[in-house]
Amino acid sequence: MNLLDQVKQAILAPNGIQELHIEQVMHNLLSAAVDEADLYFQSSHSESWSLEGGIVKEGSHSIEQGVGVRAVAGEKTGFAYSERIELPILLRAADNVKAIVKQGQHVKVNVQPAKDWPTYYPTFNPLKSLADQEKVALLHKLDVETRQLDSRIEDVMISLMGVHDNILVASQDGSLVADIRPLVRLNVTVIVVAADGRRERGSMGGGARADYGYFIDQDLALSYGKEALRQALVNLEAEDAPAGNMTVVLGSGWPGILLHEAIGHGLEGDFNRKGTSAFSGRVGERVASDLCTVVDDGTLVGRRGSLSIDDEGTPTQNTVLIEKGILKGYLQDKLNARLMGVSSTGNGRRESYAHMPMPRMTNTYMLPGASDPEEIIRSVKNGLYAKNFGGGQVDITSGKFVFSASEAYLIENGKITRPVKGATLVGNGPDVLTKVSMVGNDLALDSGVGTCGKEGQSVPVGVGQPTLKIDGITVGGTRV
């Protein structure tokens, strides 16, 4: 059975919805003069298991199913959703949302399955890739093996999550596309206590659009335990971070969250179409040093941020945002692309059927440069090496961003010396990349844990970068 038929079987058939019903609803929607209209059907099964204090304390299973109905005309959007996938409800929703447009029209729609499109992950159900017994055994084994690593470990907390998401998008051109999106994630938190009673915590996790075998192959699970422990022990030794403006070297991989916060959000089409982003109207201008090329790529095989099609049914792509320092373009969904006179870049994403799509990132990263990472450290007389980060946040309009280092060290005379804690970096998005003076040859993508929030909607994303040197960024520590 092909992917589209599988999804129809999973969502439409149990609710007695057929293509002719979709045509009927679409016909109703299109009796108003709309530019875009779509129905988004979703059935999502997810589970989570958690271990702490050496026992698997709880697990939960969740089924979310529903349909979102949308009509767009000009800049106006009407939207309704329901957990009940029933024809009368769909027709009523169509009546409500098309009221956004006053004028009428008459359009006939023939629903047609779209031609094949490339897919970037398998379509299996990860929840079924291990028996419940084996999931629990995986957690116990990881707990025991992690605890054996160091006697200072006081507790280990592990969580395992899996999602099996089926979506189907019917658009006003009659196209019908579907996707099956597996997603798994494993997280380990280690709490260590020093002889003097000082406590610290370290966390590491990873995930992918894959099944649970992902964590078992190559013993990835234990590598998370080891890394969480290492970070906790480093933090145990850490002293207060300095405060002030200094040269900062960012590590490779997850610190790419800098690109996501400082650059990526500001390049989303909606903010730029409305002129509310610090990057508005700046295509063709220099926004970074010529060492910087930044892309958003939804097509990476198996990555957490990847999608075969976005939530409007547009195939994803590799979009160049910044090329050698010059701003090339924005991330677009259908509405904003139409209003800006460009094509959708396949970045129309939504948290679920109950949310409206908008331009969102997929996997955002900087391409590698020529410098050896050790040479980058050696080039810094005094500064900060921010190896890993917690979360970040950005004000799109002013461009100001913040993020917190979860592992950082002082650089003194070209050498990494003492660990510091509590370092927060603040800066200005349109400026920060202009101060990039060295780019490493060590591009790494994050381990697959990113979740991006925008207007109350969460979606999985990926980030990545090589080691970067930034000449002057404000570090907010306590040591003034």
Add this chain to the structure above:
Amino acid sequence: MQNQEEINRLKNIAQDLLNEAKKQGASAAEAALSVDDGLSVTARLGDVETIEYHCGQGLGVTVYFGQRKGSASSTDLSPESIHETVLAACSIARFASEDAYAGLPDKATLATQFPDLDLYHPWTLDATQALAIAIECEQAAREYHPDITNSEGATLSSHQGIRVFGNSLDFIQGYASTRHSLSCSVLGQRGDSMQRDYWYSVARNAAHLESASDIGRKAGERIIKRLDARRISTRQCPVLYSPDVAGGLIGAFLGAISGGNLYRKTSFLLDSLGQAVFPDFIRIHEQPLLKNALGSSAYDAEGVTTQTRDIVSQGIVQGYVLGSYSARKLGLQTTGNAGGVHNLEISSGSDDFAALLKRMDTGLLVTELMGQGVNSVTGDYSRGASGFWVERGEIQYPVEEITIAGNLKDMFKNIVAVGNDMDLRGNIRCGSILLEQMSIAGE
């Protein structure tokens, strides 16, 4: 929504879930149901931008097989789904470990009094009426000043919902509530510097919302004040948190005295019961039975009676924030806080905002915080901030792109005063908070 009828329908489904759990062999169970519907309308640049109709429903069940626990939820309320959801929860419980502390709360702690908290005030308004209010609000903001050049729009939301909760100790209760809000976000520009700011109002009863034009004008006022923001140099100085960010400090305190962080020992306030964490003029009290308030409830997420109580009095911690699980782990009694606190209020002094500025004399007024730089294990605190530089008790100029840092333990001790300019829009009701000194990182 025919309320009583709908509450009864959901109570019946909850009872079906509990019966099904028993039938499938569970020794104890909890069931929760919710239905919501609502309307959100956004106006931007004087015209409609979005109209959203919300209509959601869900059920959840937790089962116990002795000391083993499993949970499941679904958006489908049909009888087949009830069977399947309970089956999923039971299957998980079978593979979970025995946990000596797992289980329902003690029956004696369950709520038995259910006063009417006056939480249900439906607002009958259609999309056209909602749009008119949103347009008025946005217009007031855009007309406030010529430097207001763009807008993210004004949004009016009106929601109503029903929550039902039951457990196998014969507790089964439900109530209807409403929540209405109006918000406005506009942009100002002077030269190259563009800034965004917003204001909002939220209430159970639409009659208690600030007027559309007031909300718009406040959003406009806020944005104009922060144009031409500058950076300041790295230094140490007093910091005044405005009410809308001061609640976050109290939120960090609540996190540190909540059961989960205490029994995991991931709190910087372990063993703080009976200890002076704040100066002696600080009282923090919980008021779950306030009529009309956003955080009101007669029972918590486990059906346990909520308590009107002092969490802090004379600066000393009087009680933690516990559900029955964390209470058992700590050898204490539940405080009726499964699912969180209810209308926490920080008692204020007699100083209004202007008096606090005078009292600070020279320092930083913080009106916005960014980022997650709070370590709950150590209390280390470092966040991005913007606000105003204050000298001789007067605001001098707006400030941005700096961080403020300290350790929460010291920060709590160093509270100099709490203002009477209380923000009532959230579950933590708090006025401005003046701290003696923090580290500022800037230019």
